[in-house]
Amino acid sequence: MFQIHVSTSINGDDTEFSCEADETLLDVLRDRLGLTGSKEGCGTGDCGACSVIVDGRLVCSCLMLGAEAEGREIETIEGMAEGQKLHPLQQKFLDHAALQCGICTPGLLIAAKSLLERNDNPTEEEVRYWIAGNLCRCTGYDKIVRAIMDTAKDMRKQAKPTKAAARKKVKA
Amino acid sequence: MNFQPGKDALKRSFDIVGKRTPRPDGLDKVTGKARFGADMTAPGMLWGLILRSPHAHAKIKKIDTSRAAAVNGVHAIVTAKDFGPCPDDVLDIRENVMAREKALYDGHAVAAVAATSRAAAKQALKLIEVDYQVLPHVTDVDEAMKASAPVINSKLFTKGLDKTPKKASNIAERFEFGHGDVEKGFKEADLVVEHTFKTEATHQGYIEPHACLASMGADGRGDIWCCTQGHFMVRNVCAGLLGMDASALRVTASEIGGGFGGKTTVFIEPVALALSLKANRPVKIVMSRSEVLRASGPTSSTSIDVKIGMKKDGTITAGDATLRYQGGAFPGSAVPYGAMAAFACYDLKNVRAIGYDVITNRPKQAAYRAPGAPMAAYAVESVVDELCKKLTLDPLDVRLKNCSTDGSKASYGPKFDVIGLKATLEAAKAHPHYKAKLGKNQGRGVACGFWFNFGGETSVSLTVNSDGTVGLSVGTPDIGGSRASIGNMAAEELGIPHDKVRCIIADTASLGYNDVTDGSRVTFASGLAAINAARDAIGKLCARAAGIWDIPVEAVTWEHGAARPSSPNAGKHKPMTLAEIAAQAGATGGPVAGHCEINAEGAGVSFATHMVDTEIDPDTGHVKILRYTVFQDAGKAIHPSYVEGQFQGGAVQGIGWALNEEYIYGKDGKLQNAGFLDYRIPVASDLPMIDAVIVEVPNPGHPYGVRGVGETSIVPPLAAISNSVSSAAGVRMTQLPMSPPSVLKALGRI
Numbered sequence: 001m002f003q004i005h006v007s008t009s010i011n012g013d014d015t016e017f018s019c020e021a022d023e024t025l026l027d028v029l030r031d032r033l034g035l036t037g038s039k040e041g042c043g044t045g046d047c048g049a050c051s052v053i054v055d056g057r058l059v060c061s062c063l064m065l066g067a068e069a070e071g072r073e074i075e076t077i078e079g080m081a082e083g084q085k086l087h088p089l090q091q092k093f094l095d096h097a098a099l100q101c102g103i104c105t106p107g108l109l110i111a112a113k114s115l116l117e118r119n120d121n122p123t124e125e126e127v128r129y130w131i132a133g134n135l136c137r138c139t140g141y142d143k144i145v146r147a148i149m150d151t152a153k154d155m156r157k158q159a160k161p162t163k164a165a166a167r168k169k170v171k172a
Numbered sequence: 173m174n175f176q177p178g179k180d181a182l183k184r185s186f187d188i189v190g191k192r193t194p195r196p197d198g199l200d201k202v203t204g205k206a207r208f209g210a211d212m213t214a215p216g217m218l219w220g221l222i223l224r225s226p227h228a229h230a231k232i233k234k235i236d237t238s239r240a241a242a243v244n245g246v247h248a249i250v251t252a253k254d255f256g257p258c259p260d261d262v263l264d265i266r267e268n269v270m271a272r273e274k275a276l277y278d279g280h281a282v283a284a285v286a287a288t289s290r291a292a293a294k295q296a297l298k299l300i301e302v303d304y305q306v307l308p309h310v311t312d313v314d315e316a317m318k319a320s321a322p323v324i325n326s327k328l329f330t331k332g333l334d335k336t337p338k339k340a341s342n343i344a345e346r347f348e349f350g351h352g353d354v355e356k357g358f359k360e361a362d363l364v365v366e367h368t369f370k371t372e373a374t375h376q377g378y379i380e381p382h383a384c385l386a387s388m389g390a391d392g393r394g395d396i397w398c399c400t401q402g403h404f405m406v407r408n409v410c411a412g413l414l415g416m417d418a419s420a421l422r423v424t425a426s427e428i429g430g431g432f433g434g435k436t437t438v439f440i441e442p443v444a445l446a447l448s449l450k451a452n453r454p455v456k457i458v459m460s461r462s463e464v465l466r467a468s469g470p471t472s473s474t475s476i477d478v479k480i481g482m483k484k485d486g487t488i489t490a491g492d493a494t495l496r497y498q499g500g501a502f503p504g505s506a507v508p509y510g511a512m513a514a515f516a517c518y519d520l521k522n523v524r525a526i527g528y529d530v531i532t533n534r535p536k537q538a539a540y541r542a543p544g545a546p547m548a549a550y551a552v553e554s555v556v557d558e559l560c561k562k563l564t565l566d567p568l569d570v571r572l573k574n575c576s577t578d579g580s581k582a583s584y585g586p587k588f589d590v591i592g593l594k595a596t597l598e599a600a601k602a603h604p605h606y607k608a609k610l611g612k613n614q615g616r617g618v619a620c621g622f623w624f625n626f627g628g629e630t631s632v633s634l635t636v637n638s639d640g641t642v643g644l645s646v647g648t649p650d651i652g653g654s655r656a657s658i659g660n661m662a663a664e665e666l667g668i669p670h671d672k673v674r675c676i677i678a679d680t681a682s683l684g685y686n687d688v689t690d691g692s693r694v695t696f697a698s699g700l701a702a703i704n705a706a707r708d709a710i711g712k713l714c715a716r717a718a719g720i721w722d723i724p725v726e727a728v729t730w731e732h733g734a735a736r737p738s739s740p741n742a743g744k745h746k747p748m749t750l751a752e753i754a755a756q757a758g759a760t761g762g763p764v765a766g767h768c769e770i771n772a773e774g775a776g777v778s779f780a781t782h783m784v785d786t787e788i789d790p791d792t793g794h795v796k797i798l799r800y801t802v803f804q805d806a807g808k809a810i811h812p813s814y815v816e817g818q819f820q821g822g823a824v825q826g827i828g829w830a831l832n833e834e835y836i837y838g839k840d841g842k843l844q845n846a847g848f849l850d851y852r853i854p855v856a857s858d859l860p861m862i863d864a865v866i867v868e869v870p871n872p873g874h875p876y877g878v879r880g881v882g883e884t885s886i887v888p889p890l891a892a893i894s895n896s897v898s899s900a901a902g903v904r905m906t907q908l909p910m911s912p913p914s915v916l917k918a919l920g921r922i
Contacts (some may be wrong), residue, residue, distance in 0.1 A: 020291065030210075030211075031213075035204075036204070036207070036208075036210075036211040037203070037204020037205070038204070039208065039210075039379070039380065039429070040210065040381070040458075041379040041380065041381070041429075041461065041848070042461040042847065042848045043460060043461060044461065044847055044848065044849060046461075046847065046848035046849045047379055047461075047848050049379055076204070077203065077204035078203070078204050080203070080204075081203055086199075086202065086203075090202040090203065093198075093202050094194060094195065094198045094199070094202060096813075097192065097195065097653070097813035097814060097816075097817060099198070099201055099202070100430075100651070100652035100653060100814070100817050100821065101378070101379075101380070101427075101428060101429050101430045101431075101651060101652060102197070102201030102202075102206055102427065102429070103208060103378075103379045103380040103427075103429025103430060104379050104429075105201050105202055106202075106204045109202060125857075127856070128856040128857040128859070129856075129857045131855075131856045132855040132856050132857040133855075134855075134856075135379055135848065135853060135855065136379070136856075137376075137377045137378055137379055137430050137432070137821070137825070137853060138430055138652060138817065138821045139817055139820060139821055139824075140817075140820035140821050140823060140824030140854075140859065140862045141824070141856040141859055142820045142859075142861050142862045142864075143813070143816075143817065143820070144856070145856060145861070146861075
């Protein structure tokens with residue numbers, strides 16, 4: 001069958017692959033590139049387990065064709081940590097026990113990252129609505145919402161110098 | 173070195189148990205490295221797909237696979253013919269994984285294909301020609317029980333009656349539990365309330381669809397990698413279905429993306445194995461979400477009558493229930509558990525529960541978290557709530573007055589040991605939630621729930637490495653953090669840091685048989701076995717120290733992670749730590765390991781009380797959960813975070829069951845909402861935080877006091893939410909789910 005050649009960037013690495021015209025990005029990631037961190041829970045864009053970031057936008061990779069990845073920048077769960085250093089969200093999910101079985105975790109982490117890149121001070125309601133496209137059947141979301149809120153708090157602290165630190169700076 | 177039941181439970185302090193330690197499988201799960209069912213591949217692997225019946229009930233006259241077999245890339249096709257004779261205990265499973273003479277429900281498997289690509293398999297599936305003769309069907313439990321209903325299985329004669337009927341029907345079995353005289357009890361009551369309730373089937377809703385990779389060799393030996401709650405069960409069932417020796421099949425449990433009972437049986441594993449046998453290549457099958465909903469186990473839908481009598485002071489004089497559960501196309505619904513659990517929260521003189529197991533043209537039901545109990549509790553706790561309202565009594569006081577306590581004779585027979593129901597009710601009464609003010613269109617509901625809990629066959633192996641670390645192999649798939657809990661119990665017992673123990677789920681060739689991860693048994697039974705295995709290893713470590721010191725082994729004790737002379741008479745010897753003894757293991761007799769093989773008893777029953785506030789929108793019928801608090805007895809919380817997680821997760825699954833989730837069948841008997849868009853499980857924006865209050869009444873049957881916590885949490889929510897909505901609406905709700913149309917109907921708005 002005729003395949004389409006695609007050049008793209010995945011987690012900062014230049015990547016090339018060939019795929020069928022009707023093949024989803026999720027199938028390409030999982031079956032052609034061995035990036036099985038993105039999961040298929042439904043294949044219809046209802047569960048968010050396959051969430052990836054494409055050119056800065058949160059996308060269900062089961063709803064996007066592999067061929068549409070041409071020239072784009074794609075971020076997946078495999079690229080979230082920097083080497084051995086976990087992304088703050090990953091660490092907070094562990095600290096808050098915000099996972100049980102872990103199948104929804106990659107998608108939720110990607111979705112949460114996408115939220116915090118836009119809004120570093122979300123309300124609980126904003127967090128709940130932002131991740132409403134990511135189904136979790138184990139946790140009841142309580143610890144997930146807490147982990148995201150706590151990450152945002154820490155990230156704000158780090159982003160803005162504290163008042164004391166700011167005063168010090170002025171003195172210096 | 174086995175523990176003394178009841179003697180050492182909780183009369184000690186702990187170093188690791190009760191602490192919120194990091195989870196050993198956590199890093200892999202937040203980085204995408206963890207390998208679940210669908211994440212495995214093999215060289216030369218084929219893709220398997222399953223053709224499913226589009227009819228609710230149909231005779232299969234002929235299957236022609238010749239055109240499908242001609243598709244390029246197709247290497248094997250199987251139908252029921254490829255599954256030969258098998259042991260009786262797996263006959264229904266054989267019929268369920270591949271329809272034989274009849275397709276019994278919409279989604280029933282009829283054939284399967286393995287091909288080099290999914291596209292080729294898909295194309296081949298379309299070319300399989302099945303000649304069906306459509307038969308009349310029935311999907312509703314009450315309809316299925318009528319004499320006029322189409323009989324699904326002409327060989328099914330109701331069991332459990334005084335006389336076995338001569339005519340086949342859809343009623344598989346009748347059960348009865350109870351004691352005393354309910355009629356006499358009703359006469360003693362000041363008020364008797366009776367209602368009929370209906371609940372719709374719900375699905376476990378695990379986010380990971382069933383997935384497996386099977387590989388059969390020409391030598392008759394095979395391997396399966398799959399997401400399951402019990403890989404030993406998968407091995408035994410698949411070996412039985414394919415006529416293999418158990419030792420010829422090795423099953424490895426992948427990480428499992430949720431199960432909740434739904435992965436305690438097989439669906440695709442024997443099919444992949446049969447395809448692999450035929451193709452002589454590895455075959456991977458992954459269900460789609462639609463297949464999961466159409467063909468893997470939902471719960472029963474039910475129809476339940478409950479009648480309860482109460483005195484003006486709140487004393488319950490009698491309780492009577494008739495429960496009708498349809499379990500899909502095969503006998504074996506959870507109705508006996510429902511009937512046994514219905515009145516378990518109450519210490520009653522006169523009680524009776526009758527259950528009917530009914531078959532319909534629906535997928536074979538599978539266990540779902542406390543199977544059968546939530547619906548029974550929903551009906552009973554709704555009637556208790558109604559009595560409290562009518563007699564203007566406080567619902568918690570009434571429950572405190574009538575609740576089962578230590579030594580109560582359970583409605584299903586046995587006497588309870590030490591139990592924590594009263595403690596959960598007291599915790600609920602003292603909680604600020606109970607005193608919080610309610611606004612317009614808002615209501616509060618409370619309900620209690622019970623689950624039996626289970627022990628079961630368990631085999632654990634513990635190895636002491638020469639550097640003083642420990643490997644712990646267990647055979648119960650980790651569905652929500654059990655490796656952390658079990659590893660911590662072993663570390664506690666050995667007296668070493670928790671991160672020196674690596675706990676893994678070993679394959680079926682590495683351990684003795686382990687029952688599936690069910691019945692809330694893992695932290696209890698695998699934990700108990702891990703403690704015993706650690707004690708076994710400690711005995712051997714003490715013997716090594718005794719040898720080094722040249723003193724009798726009886727003169728050595730183990731304390732705080734080291735062997736020590738038990739008294740000054742034993743001589744002056746510097747204590748030897750586990751690491752020090754392990755370093756010399758080679759010179760003192762070889763490796764040190766501990767084992768435990770048991771059929772664990774003493775699981776310790778579990779109770780919970782839930783409290784929920786809801787608000788109804790009288791214009792749309794939408795119900796909002798405002799506040800939710802769980803009070804549950806954990807016996808001893810080994811890892812409190814994961815205990816809270818079980819409480820919260822169960823409550824939210826209950827919220828889905830109460831408000832949104834339902835199997836919707838058309839008149840044609842086809843499932844109309846086989847996807848996550850229309851089968852709507854709760855999302856984050858539907859919910860508030862779920863407060864989890866851990867009550868600890870130690871289980872005398874476990875050395876640390878552990879009770880299983882996984883299942884009880886889904887038992888009270890249906891009733892608690894219905895009581896809350898009934899209170900807000902001012903009408904008794906008697907049907908689940910309480911979706912907007914049904915609430916509007918109850919309010920008389922439509």
